[in-house]
Amino acid sequence: MEAPLSSHRPSEPVRPLPKDPVYRVSPRHLAGDDGALAERVGETLAGLGWWVWPTARDSLLYVSPDGQCGAEWLLASYPFELGGLPVAWQVSARSETGSVMVEWNAYFTVGVPPEPLTDFLLALDARTAPSVGFDGPEVVLDELGTRGWFRDADRLHTTAFDPGFSASVSLEPLPPLVQDGDPRPDQVGWQAWADLGFGDPYLWCASFSSSVPHDLAAVFASSAASPAPVMRRTLPARTADRLSIVRCD
DSSP states (O other), X not given: OOOOTTSOOOXXXXXXXXXXOEEEEEOGGGSOOTTOHHHHHHHHHHHTTOEEEEOTTSXXXXXXXXXXXXXXXXXXXXXXXXXXXXXXXXXXXESSTTOSOEEEEEEEETTOOHHHHHHHHHHHHTOSOTTOOOOOTHHHHHHHHHTTOEEETTEEEEEEEOTTSSEEXXXXXXXXXXXXXXXOSSOEEEEEEEOSSTTSOOSEEEEEOTTSOHHHHHHHHHHHTOOSOEEESEEETTTGGGSEEEEEO
């Protein structure tokens, strides 16, 4: 399968569940963002003590206490698309406080389940050197393997799929407009996405530029592949028949 992140496809509609009930749903990568991606991520960042202020382009910018990391809610400014979906969050890191050079960026569209994104941010916040990584790309695929995902037989060292063929994580050339601090051409980075079949609109996409430490990308991938149910009040309309749903009364 080729990386889908430069194509253009319509956004995934959201179907409300009954007004009051809360549901435990799995698999996580098909559970949607519950219509609360901004709130869930913002609450996590506020709990970590990140500063926040509105910007001139109608976005919300969060900055870590040490000034090395940033996370911006971009949906109102609609900067660009991945897989036909608008980018909602951009996360970035610098090598040191006050540096004007951003070392890497990660981008997440609408529909991304909040849990892997918040786990990614928690892992980023815990690092003293957010731009330094010591693990190779195998750490991402190894983490997915422990979750029951399998490697593409034709791309054993770069690509893994979930057992239901509805999500993939792959080391690919960077999509257009994905920026990295390494100026060399032909850079590759981890790309992740979920869909229901070849040619169907994507449910969500995530793009990690080439300098994102592999172990940080592995945190996102492992969380997205987690079998643990997540709590939801709304579900993406097209995935309900593929979800295990338990009503919590």
